[in-house]
Amino acid sequence: MTTAQVIDLVATVRDPELRVVTIGELGIVRDVAVYDDRVTVTITPTYSGCPAMDMIRSDIEAALHAAGFADVAVDTVLSPAWSTDWISESGRRKLAEAGIAPPAAGGGRPVSLSLAVRCPRCGSPDTEELSRFGSTACKSLWRCRACLEPFDAVKTL
Structure with missing residues (x-):
């Protein structure tokens, strides 16, 4: 499986609290590294105290084990902090539909106060x-x- 395919697979894991969106759409997947049969996934929580991180980690591991990877590591990084700008347009649309x-999307620019x-x-x-x-x-x-x-x-x- 190529790195791109592994990234696509990890990105399909659903957020356990916001079931209508995936962790890919939320933008919490920071990096995926594939070394032969070992995969390391780096994620950033939406906030440092997010109680869903253990479930997300477990779901990522399960998806990769099901794809045939025996050696899976999921690392969490807090810096830079996750931003709502990282939510994809499809993620924003799915949230609104639900x-x-x-x-509001800032697109890396200052966001107007609402x-x-x-x-x-x-x-x-x-x-x-x-x-x-x-x-x-x-x-x-x-x-x-x-x-x-x-x-x-x-x-x-």
Whole structure:
């Protein structure tokens, strides 16, 4: 299996908290190195205390073992810190389609300050944060004042 094929395989592992996106779409896969039958994958968590990292590590190892690699290592690096800019366009679209407001894309440029999160259902900016803590540690709970629907939003800070 080529390095490109291994990268493609690792990128298909689903995020255990945001099941609609893969770790490739979230941009947490930093590097993949293939040495004969040994694979080393380097990942960066979306934040340093992410409780899903053990499950992500286990899922990567399982996918690579199933592909025939006996010797698999998954390393975690915290620097540079993960950025929401690393979420792919398809990842942003899938989050919105699932009713989770994706963070604004900065594209490596300064991001304009937004005082509200747009509703992923109706697009209204008239929203309010109900709780800084959503269904998982990386999301907060919001409600749209226009359509009255609750929704999760990916935390940006």
